[in-house]
Amino acid sequence: MDTPKLKVRVFEIKEETPAVKSFKLVAVQGELPRFSGGAHITAYLPDKGNSIERHYSLIGDPKQNAFYKIAVRRSETSRGGSAYWHDRIRTGDAIEISYPKNHLPLSFEAKHHVFVAGGIGITPFMAMMAELSAAGTSFELHYAAASEEHCAFYEDIRRKYGKRARFYFSSKQQRMPTSVMWKQRIGTHVYFCGPEGMITQFRNAAVRYGYPSSSIHYELFSPPQTGPCHPFKAVLTKSNAILYVPANKSLLDVMLEHGINAAYSCKIGGCGSCEIEVEHGEVDHRDFFLSDHEKTTRNVMIPCVSRAKSDQLVIHL
Amino acid sequence: MVKTTYHILQSGTLMSRFFYIHAEIIQGELEKTTGRVHGFEINGIWLDHPATFVRLSGGPGQHVRLYTDLQACSEPETLLLRETKSGTVRFNSPSQTVTVHENKHRYLLLTDQTGILQSLPLLVALGRQGRLTEVYYFQDHDRESPNAFGKFVKSLSYPFHRIRELEESSFSRLLRKQTVDVQLLIVCDWDKYSRLLRLSRNLGYANEDIEGYFTGEKEERVFCARCYKIQKKLAEPEMTCRHCGTSLSVSKHYSPRIEAYLGYVSL
Numbered sequence: 304m305d306t307p308k309l310k311v312r313v314f315e316i317k318e319e320t321p322a323v324k325s326f327k328l329v330a331v332q333g334e335l336p337r338f339s340g341g342a343h344i345t346a347y348l349p350d351k352g353n354s355i356e357r358h359y360s361l362i363g364d365p366k367q368n369a370f371y372k373i374a375v376r377r378s379e380t381s382r383g384g385s386a387y388w389h390d391r392i393r394t395g396d397a398i399e400i401s402y403p404k405n406h407l408p409l410s411f412e413a414k415h416h417v418f419v420a421g422g423i424g425i426t427p428f429m430a431m432m433a434e435l436s437a438a439g440t441s442f443e444l445h446y447a448a449a450s451e452e453h454c455a456f457y458e459d460i461r462r463k464y465g466k467r468a469r470f471y472f473s474s475k476q477q478r479m480p481t482s483v484m485w486k487q488r489i490g491t492h493v494y495f496c497g498p499e500g501m502i503t504q505f506r507n508a509a510v511r512y513g514y515p516s517s518s519i520h521y522e523l524f525s526p527p528q529t530g531p532c533h534p535f536k537a538v539l540t541k542s543n544a545i546l547y548v549p550a551n552k553s554l555l556d557v558m559l560e561h562g563i564n565a566a567y568s569c570k571i572g573g574c575g576s577c578e579i580e581v582e583h584g585e586v587d588h589r590d591f592f593l594s595d596h597e598k599t600t601r602n603v604m605i606p607c608v609s610r611a612k613s614d615q616l617v618i619h620l
Numbered sequence: 621m622v623k624t625t626y627h628i629l630q631s632g633t634l635m636s637r638f639f640y641i642h643a644e645i646i647q648g649e650l651e652k653t654t655g656r657v658h659g660f661e662i663n664g665i666w667l668d669h670p671a672t673f674v675r676l677s678g679g680p681g682q683h684v685r686l687y688t689d690l691q692a693c694s695e696p697e698t699l700l701l702r703e704t705k706s707g708t709v710r711f712n713s714p715s716q717t718v719t720v721h722e723n724k725h726r727y728l729l730l731t732d733q734t735g736i737l738q739s740l741p742l743l744v745a746l747g748r749q750g751r752l753t754e755v756y757y758f759q760d761h762d763r764e765s766p767n768a769f770g771k772f773v774k775s776l777s778y779p780f781h782r783i784r785e786l787e788e789s790s791f792s793r794l795l796r797k798q799t800v801d802v803q804l805l806i807v808c809d810w811d812k813y814s815r816l817l818r819l820s821r822n823l824g825y826a827n828e829d830i831e832g833y834f835t836g837e838k839e840e841r842v843f844c845a846r847c848y849k850i851q852k853k854l855a856e857p858e859m860t861c862r863h864c865g866t867s868l869s870v871s872k873h874y875s876p877r878i879e880a881y882l883g884y885v886s887l
Contacts, residue, residue, distance in 0.1 A: 414824035486799045490824015513724045513801030515828035 308399045323455045325374045335368045338403035340431030345401035350383045357384035360426035364433040376423040406574040407522040414490030416442040421497020450474040481508035495521040526571040526608045529589040535611035539620045554606035572608035584616035624648030625710045635768040639701045645682040654741040655717030663707035674741030689737045716833045724803040732758040734835040735807035747776045754779045806832035841880035
């Protein structure tokens, strides 16, 4: 599916920590669309003659749209994204990005927001805190990093938010406890972003502490690890196609490779944009978008991450 | 409707007003822990009165306790019930149920005189699970005496608070200072139920934090698409807005936020 794109130019690059750089992006022409706290853009980066897509949270203040700002941590196991940003991007370079999308919006019902960030997981909360601070809405931040030196935006956060922000540095043997969520006032919503293990730990604790599921929000930057993948066959009844999905590819990727007009966005099982109807076959649900109830009662699946338990799935697409 | 059938083990009266039966399942299955049914059958005789139940154990050999209000029964029905010591009791699938969320640590039961029948099985269920519970009883008028109910609640070692009237400013202070691990259980008349629901939601309680149902008649409302005002819904699908005089066609579209059905302008 052709997604509308924006052309932007890299206006400024700043080293935030030894492993994190921030990039200020301005529109090549016209104005940039406005965004809300928690939003992200998809950058379309060249890779060996093709294009790869990578998602980055917008960390700037949503009140202004003169520029977008993102932060990228160099990954030791970069598959092209962070290495490209750190090693090849220069000020003045033009790139294509998507319009902003938001899969981690602030809850308008919340009376108090608790943000829990691990490492580069701080990025979505930067814009959210700016938005809440401007509105005078109550929030607190708990941010774990290796050290002050490796804590992106440490000084900026301390200066702007003071005692509302607490830091935990593993170099000082400081652990971020789940008890920061314990006995918070009614109407508190909790938000997690960071390593999958941290998110799982805090999600489970939030449930134990009595938070309703609608008050628990989180964003993963990569698909959750859910075990080995097996190849399977997908029969698309409306497209009159039979696709073979190997173990190392998702059903969505195979559909797109075959020119099937499938909608998608996050590609990590969190937004539900690619949801499709299943006519027959048992789905191996690996997403974190559908509720447990929906997974057992609705005949749908999220093809960017979910697979088949049986050898074949019949899809209404 | 699926009927479950129970063998009566014991019966008795609570607070001189509520008749109860303790029974063991013979046929069918009761999935929910507590709820309300519209009528029940005792030894082949149907009694068309609301009753509430609590499931005391699950699986085969399920035990249940059923309560009904003798004040709603006729004299012959009351005599029949008081004389029932054995036999079978049957009832349909519950019309309303209440879920006690296990991840919550404290429960606030908000009720009134009309909600006592509904409160009994809830209190028994919470007591059996050792849940921390507080009861807030809204007293409608000074002549009303909830003493018997209050004693019953205290016998379960729960704090019992009598609230003279639903004064929103003072009660909202109480609700506001609660923490995320609290669940509200609301069983009272429609007026209080809708006000408490609105108050709780405005204070930040999520839908999942609030369980319960109302007793008696529900006053439904219609939102006028012309003047945006709200009024009582009538039985007819077409009505006239009493504020602006516009003819309205009442739709099935319901807004939980406004608590009203949308009234389209009739052309």
